Amino acid sequence: MDRREEFPGWHGTTIVGVRKGGKVVVAGDGQVSLGQTVIKGTARKVRRITPGGKPVLCGFAGSTADAFTLLERLEKKLEAAPGQLQRAAVELAKDWRTDKYLRNLEAMLIVSDGRDLFVVTGAGDVLEPEHDVAAIGSGGNYALAAARALYDQDLDAEAIARKAMAIAADICVYTNGNLTVETLDA
Template sequence: MAETSFPGWHGTTIIGVKKDGRVVVAGDGQVSLGDTVIKGSARKVRRLSPGGYDVVAGFAGSTADAFALLERLESRLEATPGQLQRACVEMAKEWRTDKYLQKLEAMLIVTDGDQIFVITGAGDVLEPEHDVAAIGSGGNYALAAARGMMDSARSAEEIARDAMTIAADICVYTNGTLTVESISK
């Protein structure tokens, strides 16, 4: 089957919310192939602990590609313990220049409880404004919902969960089965 006729993997919404000294990363569990839901309970948010240094990462895109990127990030974190930004920049440079990695189709949100970064295959390492980052097919919905709640009395986890509920109500590639990880510095 030609690549142009392959329906492609769609979906996922990942959000990172930083508030009151805590960062929460939440992701839905839906994996879709075209217009078919393949799995509803995938775990797209993970805790990494290279060398005892805790990082939470969420991914959108191809699962195999994301796992390859998470392995690279982990090795970069081991090489630069406690330096999340440096590890992210080094991985993004490698992602952009390596012929194998250039073909990977995924995005990451990573945090150490202090900083949040969005890492893309275009070589971007973005620190979001307003302490909220979101990626994936429902990312813009979750981002808008979370930004609207940031001045409320809600906690980071409540904001992330409520924003994901709103995204799941709007985006057909996002469901309400969540994986939520919390981390503080």
Template sequence: MDEQRRPGDPGWHGTTILCVRKHGSVAMAGDGQVSLGQTVVKGNARKVRRIGNGAVLAGFAGATADAFTLLERLEAKLERFPGQLERACVELAKDWRTDRYLRRLEAMMAVSDKGRSFILTGNGDVLEPEDGVIGIGSGGNYALAAARALIDRPDMTAEQVARRAMAIAGEICVYTNDRLTLEIIE
């Protein structure tokens, strides 16, 4: 999102969100690091949350206030369309794309319930990965690659894949730390 940064914005970095779906279980992990330029300003941020009465996991990357606004909007959509995560995501994406206030928000979201996982973007995208693995944020591609390499190991659960992949991302990406928030839906 740096390319779209407005003049004078501080240059916040530092999110890795990973969602892994395996054998009927979903694990979503987020690191805790928030950086301002080359300085770590917080190491224990909580970027993964349970919403929708605990049935939906949501992780966010981007500007924190923007992400919280989107989380609140998604929760309202889930209240309006209970048990319909895809419908709630599509409705949020439509609002995000067309609403004058919302379209200025700079964030991405990974959301998942027991059955499906999606990536939501400000471009109006609601994307469902074909392999059940999502990685977003500055370290998202590292975590995604590691999770894809580990996902077929029969000795690893979704939680174990998520933990190991996030550890690998933390070893590579300077904007990712090892202080995880991890939520699971069995």
């Protein structure tokens, strides 16, 4: 049986990553919903990890326990390949797709070391956005469209991320305005 059938109403998260002006910002909302009920409104879905002392921003959508498992794996990959986010993300995606345990995990990640910005999926994808904006989760498409529309305005990366998240929160019932925002210099 598909695990999504066991929890058909599990939703909740919007994560956006914006790279502009020598900075990368990853922002995420705080809402976790089960069906039509908000279970928690202040979840922290954006984290800063520092394997080998070099910070990496990680935002996750999907099952929290699954996402934490993936973050731990990513941290180990980064410890094995310090300063090589792309290599670590590709290795994580390969493991995620082929490992019997990991391939059942239901989450997506946006990761950045300030220079690179990637979306990592369980399908084996490591995607670098074409327009310096990436978004995932229930309201991801709304945040992505808003951030891309705002990108050419006279706004910095953080302002774009915050406005995009506000727009997503106004449209998506599984997204709220309680943000966690992390920034890195390129």
